[in-house]
Amino acid sequence: MAELEVSGITFAYEETPVLSDVSLKLHEHELVSILGASGCGKTTLFHVIAGLHKPQQGKVVLNGRDITGCPGQISYMMQKDLLLPYRTIEDNVILPLLLKGEKKKEAREKASLYFEEFGLEGTQRKYPRQLSGGMRQRAALLRTYMFSREVALLDEPFSALDTLTKSEMHRWYLDVMDKIHMSTLFITHDIDEAILLSDRICLLTGKPGRVTEEIVIKEPRPRKREFNLTEEFLEYKRRILERL
Amino acid sequence: MKRKLRNITSRLLPVTAVLLLLAIWQTACAAGLISGFLLPSPLEVAMAFVKDFPLLMDNAKVTLLEAFIGLAVGVLVGFVTAVLMDCFDWLYRAVYPLIVLTQTVPTVAIAPLLVLWFGYEMLPKVILIVIVTFFPITVSLLDGFRASDQDTVSLLRSMGASKSQIFRYVKFPGALGAFFASLRISVSYAVVGAVISEWLGGFNGLGVYMTRVKKAFSFDKMFAVIFLISAISLFLMWAVNVLQRISMPWEEENR
Structure with missing residues (x-):
């Protein structure tokens, strides 16, 4: 059971208000996108949910537990892959386990079960710089998954990739998601990506940012590759563009 | 090919x-x-080196021992200072100017004072070497710690990492490159520092040998010992390179 509830978050950097009364809910196995232009406070919202910033008002509740301002509860994957260049992929992936105090050997064993599933077989002993952007992103995602299987925050994880790699990663991600059942909050400024991946889309707009609209994508999963060429897809896109 | x-x-x-x-x-x-008394030929220098080889080696042992002890203590002091200054900003602001000040005092000026205070044995020499070697280590480590990527630090914090874990997994390995760069400098400072401190008082060592042959006007031996000191410094710098390659394997793989 993983349910995340964010309610009434208001946050300001010194005097500048960034978020105003942001509330959203993430149910089990759901993927919810937060869509908005750059600078509307998406990343700040994630920092608050991850416990890195303490909001002036509002609460973050995970499975009925108040975790406002407590880091170390929710997996957070940032925009850059942030793999440590001096650790092998394997040792990067097990980092969250080491931080929790697990032994290196046991952590490696645990992680080794997932390398194939994440399409990373054969990369264990390599260093991040020897991998392509797409592979590094997968490794970063596996690291996120190793931290916690409950809720993950993904901050534009595919934005640095080229278009082709990106669509390949989307397919791969939907595939993996069906297997690992993680609840995900997903930041993006790419409308297509949001419609393709999400169960629901929250539009975050304005300064300070607030959730102005929630759109449910009814298309069942697993979604077909051609989904983004259908009438429904365009209809969703039209609706979002009107509101932004 | x-x-x-x-x-x-x-x-x-x-x-x-x-x-x-x-x-x-x-x-x-x-x-x-x-003229031969102004500048000996390379061949004469080589011959002097061969002739005095056992004596040179005996003295080199003493100098190397001083340099090693001084360097080891210097690195340790430099490391601890850098870590403390990174942890406590008030300490950084209080101590940093003082540390810079220690480097503006010429070595040749402190050496006789150290001899006066601590005698002719090894202690004053080691102290002098510590003073000259810890500085590059402290400064570059501190820079290395401060240059650690803030996003990476945030990521580890979001994983619930403690301050010491962030140091261990992000700051320390990130500063290793800077550390080895400064160690190369400190190694050569250590050898030169040992020789200078021996000039100003001592019983054994390459510096003592140097003053002795200078007084005897045997410039061939003088040059022999100069080359030996350079060779020792070069060898130690090479050793640091090897050490760096071993402890930073990821640099190698990226080439």
Whole structure:
């Protein structure tokens, strides 16, 4: 059971208000996108949910537990892959386990079960710089998954990739998601990506940012590759563009 | 293949330059352009080196021991200072100017004072070496710690990492490159520092040997010991390179 509830978050950097009364809910196995232009406070919202910033008002509740301002509860994957260049992929992936105090050997064993599933077989002993952007992103995602299987925050994880790699990663991600059942909050400024991946889309707009609209994508999963060429897809896109 | 060839030529180039310089020097001396008491020829220097080899080695042992102890303590002090200054900003602001000040005092000026306070044995020499070697270590480590990527630190914090874990997994490994760069400097400072401190008082060591042969006007021996000191410094710097390659394997893989 993983349910995340964010309610009434208001946050300001010194005097500048960034978020105003942001509330959203993430149910089990759901993927919810937060869509908005750059600078509307998406990343700040994630920092608050991850416990890195303490909001002036509002609460973050995970499975009925108040975790406002407590880091170390929710997996957070940032925009850059942030793999440590001096650790092998394997040792990067097990980092969250080491931080929790697990032994290196046991952590490696645990992680080794997932390398194939994440399409990373054969990369264990390599260093991040020897991998392509797409592979590094997968490794970063596996690291996120190793931290916690409950809720993950993904901050534009595919934005640095080229278009082709990106669509390949989307397919791969939907595939993996069906297997690992993680609840995900997903930041993006790419409308297509949001419609393709999400169960629901929250539009975050304005300064300070607030959730102005929630759109449910009814298309069942697993979604077909051609989904983004259908009438429904365009209809969703039209609706979002009107509101932004 | 081509790259290998280029590698060899690039290595041959400095060797040829040195050999050429030695040849010019030798010819100039042999032709009588420079009098023997002003500048001994390379051949004479080599002969002096061979003749005095056991004596040089005995003295080199003492100097090396001082340099090693001084360097080890210096690195330790430099490391601890850098870590403390990174942890506590008030300490950084209070101590940093003081540390810079220690570096503006000329070594030659403190050495006799140290001899006066601590005698002719090893202690004053080690102290002097510590003073000259810890500074580069502290400064570059501190820079390395401060340059750690803030996003990476945030990521680890989001994983619930403690301050010491962030140090262990992000700050320390991130500063390793800077550390080795400064260690290369400190190693040569250590050898030179040992020699200078021996000039100003002591019973054994290459510095003592140097003052002795200078007073005897045996400049061939003087040059022999100068070359020996350079060779020792070069060897130690090479050793640091090897150590760096072993402890930073990821740099190697990226090449």
